[in-house]
Amino acid sequence: MNRNNQKRSDGASVATSDYLPSDSSLEAAVLGALLLENQYLADVRGVITSTAFYDAVNAKIFGILCRLDDKGATPDLYTVSQQAKAEGIAPAYVAGLTQAVGSGVEVLNHARQLADLEMRRRLIFFSAELAAKAQAGPDAAEWAAKQLDEITGAALCVDTARPIGDVLAETLQDLERRQQASQQGECVGITTGLSHLDRVTGGWRGGQLVILAARPAMGKTALALHLARAAASTGTPVVIFSLEMPNTQLAGRMLVGASGTDATAFRAGDVTAADWQRIEHGAAGLGRLPIHLIDTASISMPRIRAVCRAMQRRGWCGAVIIDYLQLVAVPTEEKRYGNREREVAEISRAAKLLAKELGVPVILLAQLSRKVEERTDKTPLLSDLRESGAIEQDADMVLFIDRPAVYGIEEFDAGRYGIISSQGAGRLTIAKNREGGTGFIPFRHNESLTQITDYDTIPTAQGEEDTAF
Template identity: 60%
Template sequence: MKRRESITTYNRVAPVEELPESPELERAVLGALILEPAYLPDVRAIVESSAFLDANNGKIFDVLAAMDDEQAKIDLYTLLQRCKQTGAGIETAYLAQLTQCVGSGVNVLDHARRLKDVEIRRRLCLFGQELSARAAADPDGVLDWATEEITAIASDTVRAGDIMPLSDVLRATLDRLEQRQKARLSGACVGVPTGLQRLDAITGGWRGGQLIVLAGRPAMGKSAVMLYFARAAAASGVPVCIFSLEMPNDQLAGRMLVGGSDVSAGAFRVGNIDADGWYKLEQTRSALSALPVYLNDRAGISMTTIRSQCRTLQRRGRCGMVVIDYLQLLDTSTGNRTSTREREVAEASRAAKLLAKEIDAPVILLSQLSRKVEERADKTPLLSDLRESGAIEQDADIVAFIDRPAMYGAQTIETSRYGTISSEGVGVLHIAKNREGATGRIYFRHNDSLTQITDYETGTTSTSENPF
């Protein structure tokens, strides 16, 4: 007897021959607006001319919108005259018929919402048809295109909570203030803990909706500090999503294992681990495995894909903070030949800020600094050093530069808080921008491999001979 193999099948539906439409709703909305144009601003917040499948109806709505922008008086006569001026080709009889479709504008907002629903269904049908054609003809890039298109359709739906009265916003603001006060009185960090006490004191911890740009020159330790921030957040119970475009997942995991176990980075790299080292690594693996950290090391990922994955993980309670390492490695191609690299990077930076607001979680975006830092006598990073786009500075709520003076040959560091200190094993976080607080310098200690980081006041960390 032959074994019947399991075959995965998908429901096949017949192609949509007629797209969803509602001529009656289109005429009802336009007729109501002609009779009671005071509803026009509210209707425009719900639908655009694209909601009208009938080309003439779309033209009439565009004329009404233009008259509304000019605050012109709208009635049947003035609308007819404007249609003639614009060459819309609308007949008088048709406009008169529109006013006969409804008795008043009382239900126009409900009609507009229903018309918007029809448009969304029509766009979904068209999306499905184009998706099928693209997948069959040229599957390369179809997933990113589909994600972007479906996200655009979803974001175009009307959300009742988009507009809120000031009274509700004030109440919510005071509620959050009360939560911050309770956290401060209990000695807890107000936001997501950074792992550095001085940094928590200046920033209050990372906050939902914030875009934090962590920038530095190559080999300054951006990824190491990023991992430290990620582990501190995860240890406090905040799920962290790390998108690493530079290092593979196993290398990130290796750094975390070395940092948590105090095993020599050089020994870990070449596999020279004794029994005690293996015991420490297994103990660290057990502790790290309990942390809510999720890794994605796909190279050349786009912000559209990152947004889609973060939204999915957030719905499952697995995305409370996002880390992207790093901005200049993102896929920023737009297909527009006239677009510049600076504009593409600016769009990616803006997308990261919008992601932070949409999922109400902090987004830490790593970025490279230009070579101008190394050309100056004073190697202190400046906001103007952010590479390829000034928009990064504008989008960011916090900009922190990583600096290790010892890398430039400095033996000591002059500080206002600690006086003159040795530069060996000391890093500096320059908080160059803080939209909700103070700026300044945060000093931290690190080992040679940058796998262990502590507050400067905590004391020295153990060192390893070779960098990881």
């Protein structure tokens, strides 16, 4: 480690009182190895950039190596020395670097060490800037999350590249697993709790962004809670971000469904001794499920990502539900767009990246525009997704909830079930499905929407299921 009063490679001045992680001998070893055996340069460039060199002179020399490489020229000792001389660096200094190492065998390991030192330096500067940001304004948390992502992911790393043969082997193993699940009549992915939906979608998969959209009062939250309970019942830990409703209200809705208690009586506190017995039994069952509720209002996607990463490290995040998109906060720096459609696009993109990074399904609830209510045919369309066409682009699957009874429509087309009564029934429209088919799936629900089942089953007051046929 060095204490020095000099210019950093990024041009900032460093005072002698500062103590920053750096190693001049390690920098010389990397440069010397590349001058002796320049065939390693491509690999090293996949690990570090010029900013990994704390010494500004060393950073310039590495930049010369890269520029020569980009031009297709051989970055040998003579050529680099001449280029360095033109930039005011003594050729003798360049030649002296080759004395720091005998060969290029360890150059990749040395480059990774430089990348680590650079990250640590950036964290030190980040901490100082964070202190200033925290005193200056309320958006320090979102800024910090973005900066940490940039710092920890800044080093380019070819280690993430994988031979297609290895990827194909995993693909075939996954196909075999899905075949076995199909032959045994099991859901391939995380069950939705609706067998017809499982058959069409295969259940939820890691990395998927699922948009669950509807107009207000159609049952978005009710269906989301049903999906959460179904997934958790099979052992998948679920994290629910409720931006509109407090945790107690969400838990109460789940408890009403699990116990079969009358929703109106539950809200009014008008429960009997028999109701209490069912409620306590339902609470005991729900309490064992791996579901975590977070009702922080005005939370942004960077904060949601930070929470999910922390919870996944604890084994608590196997699926994420966000209720709902239009209530997700936008960090101040992103409000510069001055365009709500662009802001929503940023949120949906962040949700997709979250699903991919954590390898879990993210179910993002969304409001549909009023265009639905202005048409004679109230069936939702992809064009009804409110405020952003990017939502459709980012989503792996788009589901619409449609309850014709809300619009006074007495009957509707239920696909293979024909024309059915709208009372106690609704329709899920799979409008987009990257890995399967689209179409209508009818479902049944009780009056309070606390129980949702396949159309073949009928929710009863006691939370049991009777077959319809």
